[in-house]
Amino acid sequence: MATQTPQQRRTAARKAAATRKRNSTGSKARSTQRTAREAERTAVQAERTVESGAAYAVDRTKAAASQAQRAVLIPVGAALVARDNVVEAVQPFTQPTTAERELKKLQRRVSVNLRKYERRGTTARNRALREVKRTRTRLERLARRNRREVQRQVKTTRRDVERQVRTARRDVEKQVDRVQDQVGSLV
Numbered sequence: 001m002a003t004q005t006p007q008q009r010r011t012a013a014r015k016a017a018a019t020r021k022r023n024s025t026g027s028k029a030r031s032t033q034r035t036a037r038e039a040e041r042t043a044v045q046a047e048r049t050v051e052s053g054a055a056y057a058v059d060r061t062k063a064a065a066s067q068a069q070r071a072v073l074i075p076v077g078a079a080l081v082a083r084d085n086v087v088e089a090v091q092p093f094t095q096p097t098t099a100e101r102e103l104k105k106l107q108r109r110v111s112v113n114l115r116k117y118e119r120r121g122t123t124a125r126n127r128a129l130r131e132v133k134r135t136r137t138r139l140e141r142l143a144r145r146n147r148r149e150v151q152r153q154v155k156t157t158r159r160d161v162e163r164q165v166r167t168a169r170r171d172v173e174k175q176v177d178r179v180q181d182q183v184g185s186l187v
Helices: 006-093 096-186
Strands: none
Touching: 006 096
């Protein structure tokens, strides 16, 4: 390798220093730009966080106010509905003519309901009587059938027994006749 002169070395050193400086300045600039972008991003995020926190606080405040209003408005509304119902129930009875009309209407409704209940009771009674009659007829029919069956079996059994008795009597009479004949022939 060729040796450099001092002048060439100084020139090369200056060039290297300039390159280093240029490279350092570029990386510093990029680093500075990156830091600036990150700072800007962080600022935007911080702003969003503050905004969302503020919005959340506003929403929570609105929700608490709404709940407080409901706690007050519900009893007031219930009291007003109860008052309206009382006024509506009492209204027909404030004047004699309307009170009389309302009482007649109530009497008619009571009479209609009583007739309805009576009809329903009559229907239930008739249904129960029909069921009892049906059951009684079925049981009587069953008892007659069973009685006929028992009478048939008794009649059949009586015939069988009478036949067996006649057969046994004939057999006994035959044996008695045989025994008498044998005794008569021995005597």
